[in-house]
Amino acid sequence: MTTARQRAIDFYQSLVPGEALPGEATEQYKDIDELVYLLSRVPTFTPRPIRIIAAGAGFSGISIARAVHVGNIPNATITVYEKNIREGGTWFENRYPGCACDIPAPNYQFSWAPNPHWSSYYATQGEIRDYIHAVTDQHGLRPYIKPAHKVTHARWIADREVWQITICKTDGRDLVISSAGVAEGESDTTFVEECEVFVNCCGFFNNWRWPDVQGREKFAGRLLHSAAWPEDADNDLDGKTVALIGNGSSGVQILPAIINRVKKVYVHVKSRTWVTAAIAQRFAGPNGSNLYYTEEQKAAWAADPKAHLEYRRMIESEINNRFSLYIDHTPSQKAAREFSVDDMTTKLRNGGKEDLLSALLPDFAVGCRRPTPGNGYLEASCHPNCEVIWGKVEGLTEDGVQTADRMTSNVDTIICATGFDLSCAPRFPIVGMDGINLRDEWLRNPAAYLSVTAANMPNYFTFMGPSSPLGHGSLVTSIEMVTKYVSAFIHKLQTQNYSNCVPKSHIPAAYQKQALAWLERTVWASNCTSTYKNGDERGALNSLHPGSRIHYFELLSTPRWEDFEWTSLCKGDDLTFAWMATGFTDRERNPKEDTNLTYVTNLALRM
């Protein structure tokens, strides 16, 4: 690519070739600045072409591709590179038994692709994966996605104002690990592409980790991780002796799903945890169990989208209204605690294992660790096939698991439901202004602005980065809101004569300060180890948004442009308003059939 300014000149010249007719240009500019003179001949708000590259085709990558496809970012091209063989992200990668969404499916979907056909209230992994595949096809998004291509490096080239992205073809395997420095599955075919805007959609639950234990290589049986589940893993479960490490959201789903298949399961539990009510359980089945929709119900919603929308509204409203649960010492926190104590006690007592209660009941607030609805978890813990072993797993032996005071043997299979690295740092180098590498910066301190932008990274946007509303509600709707926010930035670049934008250098750090200070009043700050603190009880709450989801949405819908440096394509302050161009808007000059050019009939303009 040439320089940003030259690219703009070439574009406007292509729109108005030849000499200007009298009255067609602002003649004062003729001998001052070639770009301004050309601009003065084109309609105001004409979007300059923009090239976008995105990494990752989960919900986020698909969402931004769709924004381009439907013209919400007009005159843009996008390629979404995806390391796996198919799109889907989390829901393509996590295939462990029992994997499901704990947000009700009617609320865990794109608002622009509502699905009245979910089979149940809480959808399984397979059904969400199929939904994503179907949306990709039905909405014409597949041409934008290049599977089996892993982004390995990104560098901002300051003099031309482009991102240079290095992409490595994979060997076509199903799942490619995204941990930093791991090159498994990468081929020798590497190429470089340039773009004006780089969007990181690589996901935060992507860098899965083995437990930090000794002797992992000694174990002679099958070692599995919940987030990298091989297709043939079932052979190593049925009738086998299994050790399950971890009681986070994944472990809690796995246990009930395997309990009747295995000969024996040792469940290794290091921390106490709340097993809570299901999310929006008011509308679920009895006692928060899953609710399976009848064919009649699905047909009724398919025939009546308004009724379906009302159902979705009701569920989301219930979830949004529950946010005060996450503020410590509130009545809803107290009620959640009482409910969980009661529920856990009843279940363990009914299962004849009330003794587990004293070890399992936490002293920290409900929600400090991600709430684990755990349908069937406590019941499975009471099953005769199950033995709960307390304490950190210290090491693995040839045929068992070692804790401080227990060593098991004859274990055929170990399932590590030990989660992900949530340091928030990108997993490949992203080198912005002045050679600053975002990976190094964020390994030290992940300071993002509204989870989307970062200091020294011009024209760089990330989905669900540090300070995102990870802890509350459906992330799909948050991803949609981020898509709108990012689209607004790109559109401003395209239409107001800017080549790049970057948050002012103090903004992400100031934002992080506010976030961490506010988060102290939440239950997330109480004394638990959690994903949100990257597995460290005293870890900083860098991953979370300082407020409710609605708070986040409203902040995103009114972007504070003043928090950013905008670089104009025209040098000199007196050319700041060059973008006002011909004085007629693009809508006026290029009206579409439905363009409304009057004030009195335009409800969007009227007070």
Ligand SMILES: Cc1cc2nc3c(=O)[nH]c(=O)nc-3n(C[C@H](O)[C@H](O)[C@H](O)COP(=O)(O)OP(=O)(O)OC[C@H]3O[C@@H](n4cnc5c(N)ncnc54)[C@H](O)[C@@H]3O)c2cc1C
């Ligand atoms: C087991 C599990 C259950 C969950 N349940 C819920 C839930 O109930 N509710 C909820 O709101 N959220 C849930 N989440 C969070 C979930 O991750 C998000 O809701 C959402 O799927 C994130 O979408 P994403 O596109 O941002 O990221 P992802 O889905 O992680 O997608 C990222 C994509 O980027 C690709 N990628 C990564 N690195 C590269 C690279 N270098 N080059 C190219 N491609 C790359 C990956 O292969 C992947 O396809 C769950 C997460 C897990 C792990």
Ligand SMILES: NC(=O)c1ccc[n+]([C@@H]2O[C@H](COP(=O)([O-])OP(=O)(O)OC[C@H]3O[C@@H](n4cnc5c(N)ncnc54)[C@H](OP(=O)(O)O)[C@@H]3O)[C@@H](O)[C@H]2O)c1
């Ligand atoms: N919606 C859903 O239904 C769903 C399902 C799965 C995952 N998720 C998402 O994915 C995130 C990650 O969940 P996850 O369960 O995969 O990971 P996680 O919440 O980080 O849990 C990892 C578990 O492994 C344990 N562990 C790690 N090392 C250990 C050791 N050496 N010995 C014993 N135990 C050890 C941890 O114990 P400590 O906590 O004591 O460190 C913890 O219980 C969740 O927060 C959630 O957002 C959601």
